[in-house]
Amino acid sequence: MEKYLINPNQKIAEINKDIYGSFSEHLGRCIYEGLYVGEDSKIPNLNGMRKDVVKALKEMGLPVLRWPGGCFADEYHWKDGIGDKASRKKMINTHWGGVVEDNSFGTHEYFELCRQLGCDSYVNGNVGSGSVREMSEWVEYMTFDGVSSMAELREKYGSKAPWKLKYFGVGNENWGCGGNMDPEYYGCLFKRYNTYCRDYKAGEHIQRIACGPNGSDYHWTREVMDKVKHHANGIALHYYTVPTGNWNHKGSATDFDLNEYISTICKAYKMEELITNHLAVMDSINPQRWVKLVVDEWGTWYDVEPGTNPGFLYQQSTMRDAIVAALTLNIFNKHADRILMCNIAQTVNVLQSVILTDGKKMVKTPTYHVFKLFKEHQNNTLLGSYITTDMIKSKNDGNREFPQLIESASIDDNGVIYSTIANTSATKSAKIKCQIADRKVKSIKAEIITGECHEKNDFENTDNVKIEDFDGFRKLSDGFTATLPACSVVKFTVE
DSSP states (O other): OOOEEEEEEEEEEOOOGHHHHHOOOSSSTTTTTTTTTOTTHHHHHHHEEEHHHHHHHOOOOOOOEEEESGGGGGGOGGGSSSSSSGOOOEETTTTTOOEEEEOOOOOHHHHHHHHTTEEEEEEEEOOOSSHHHHHHHHHHHHHOSSSSSSHHHHHHHSSSOOOOOOEEEEEEOTTTTTTTOOHHHHHHHHHHHHHSSOOTTTTOOOOEEEEEEETOEEEEEEEHHHGGGOSSSEEEEEEEOOOTTTTTTTOOOOOHHHHHHHHHHHHHHHHHHHHHHHHHHHHHHOOOOOOOEEEEEEEEOOOOTTHHHHHHHOOBHHHHHHHHHHHHHHHHHHHHTTTTEEEEOOOOOOSSOOOEETTTEEEEEEHHHHHHHGGTTOOOEEEEEEEOEEEEEEGGGGGEEESSSEEEEEEEEESSSSEEEEESSSSSEEEEEEEETOOOOEEEEEEEEEEEEEBBBOOOOTSSSSEEEEEEEEEEEEEEEEEOOEEEEEEEEEO
């Protein structure tokens, strides 16, 4: 039986709700058909936004939404997406499928979506192909409440009041699709562009996010940190879980064997190593810790579903993805003292989506249910916790190991403790005994997401994987014992 210790006396840091953020790019059917269908659509909508999707995302507890990219951000010129929709400039989405982008979803539509969702905004600016003036005017257009040409233009197109912009990304993947830059060059460029992204309202600081590394590129982190230091609030790490490690053949989202399942979880667990090592590099440059880490692109990336546009990155989601989501969110929670925000890629119909749509149909993926299960952690205080666990070896990864059990625990303002545990083994259950220091347990309830690792939700079986009550535990005076099924995610609520 594994020992699980939770210490309510060890309060580490607040878990920023924005760790549970999402990413929406002009890519495939994420924006169009996924989030936005237009006012004239037969699909029920409010001001063009799908009612069913908005309702589901609100219930999931979505705290912040990143837009418009991604690679698309560095070819997006924001003035093409304002004004009369019939006369908006059309463009070719060169990164994603070569389709025509009609710019019917632009700045006003994005903030309307955020309003309906009740979430914060994270807008990514164009450094790769845009000018300093263009970026500066966009920030002014969005946030300035006064007399200026940009404020007047915003009012002309339907919004007299400015919006609140919480985060602004100064470029995206500038080591690659955002301009193929060297880190030293980008670091200097960041300072130049950032200088003209003004805070126009006293007391409302826009938190600036610098382009960070691709995976384990520690050189990028070191050189960019050396330049940006206190000029940035966060630096963005991107890391995708590719089961095969081969970007030309990433593997199927639904057809995989046990070794490939294990390799997927092993590669997902690398997030712990990346966060730890990048933070060490950041701290060596900036021991004052002015800059926090942002992980604004993460998740699984497989070959697209057969018969779909390769540039649309549409993939199914199984219990394997639920385990990836749960272990990753637990890792983020554990680093709450240094992580500012995270955004899973992506929200609807692209990569590790929380929602899939097909015309009027909508389905919540296993990943969706993990986010909903974990939402009580948002803005709670991370507690000190530790669990003993077996290690699982991945033959496909040189016998690299990862834990069978991965957990985190938090406490809310009322003293209620939430513990989330992922059993990453596809075949073995795990018995645990949890002890909570200096705590007399009054009541416990538990919920679970579980199933064979290939199980999924589709448009014919929408609730095959879902959150259910869990009774496989026994309350103790100072904790509980439990048997966690293979391939499961369990949340314990302790009062």
